[in-house]
Amino acid sequence: MKKYIIQSIRLTLVLIILLCVIYPLSIALAGKLAKGNGGGEKITQNGKTVGYALLGQSFTKPQYFWGRPSAVGYNAAGSAGSNKGPSNPDYLKEVQSRIDTLIKYNPGLKKADIPAEMVTASGSGLDPNISEQGAAIQIARVASARHLNPQKVKELVALNTLKPFMGVFGPSSVNVLKLNLALDNL
Missing domain, CATH: 1.20.5 (Single alpha-helices involved in coiled-coils or other helix-helix interfaces)
Structure with a gap:
């Protein structure tokens, strides 16, 4: 023993x-x-930290691209999903409200053209990226609000599109913060 x-x-x-x-x-x-020495990859502008590359932020003004909705208000300390199922009436109201907002601010947009990530929150609530389609449906609104040629905004989206890893793993995506900063620098 x-x-x-x-x-x-x-x-x-x-x-x-x-x-x-x-x-x-x-x-x-x-x-x-790693990048950022373990503190996250900071994005700076004019010597000031404006955000982090891997954390989503809220953009609601028409002249900016909007990111994926957050169930936690983009609070990194409370990272989580909504825990509401697809048949929950409150959840369905939230999704419908997001669809209505996108259609209201993006003239000519049809419900069928809206990608799911633009109206549903991610599992963490902090997703910094949207799909190319999510950015494409917003080009007309952003160009109009900034009095820019839509082709120029489309080119900027293309420049800020992250391609799949090794060309095959994962979808293409656009980091919303980096794209909005590039817009501000035009």
């Missing part, structure tokens, strides 16, 4: 050192080697 207790204590000590010291330190080191 004493033999098993000593082995159990040794195993516990080894696992404590491995899982409570070595593993966290290796993760912290990996973070320090």
Whole structure:
């Protein structure tokens, strides 16, 4: 019996050192080697931090591209989905309200042309990217609000489109914050 207790204590000590010291330190080191030194990839403009590349932000003015809705108000401390199912009446009202808003502010837009990510929140509520289609349906509104040629805005969207990893893994996407900053710099 004493033999098993000593082995159990040794195993516990080894696992404590491995899982409570070595593993966290290796993760912290990996973070320090990543972009942003483990603090996230900051986006700066004129020497001032305006956001983070991997965190969505709220844009509601007509002259900006709008991102994916957030169930948590873009609060990174409360990252979560809405936990409402597709048959929940409150959820359906929210989605219909988002559809109505998109149609109201994007003349000529049809309900069938709206991609799902523009009216549904992501699992984290912090998704910084939208699809190319999500950006395309907003080009006319943004160009009109900024008094720009729609072709110029379309070219800017193309320049800010992230292609799939290695050309095949995942869909193309557009980082909304980076696109809006590029618009401001025109």
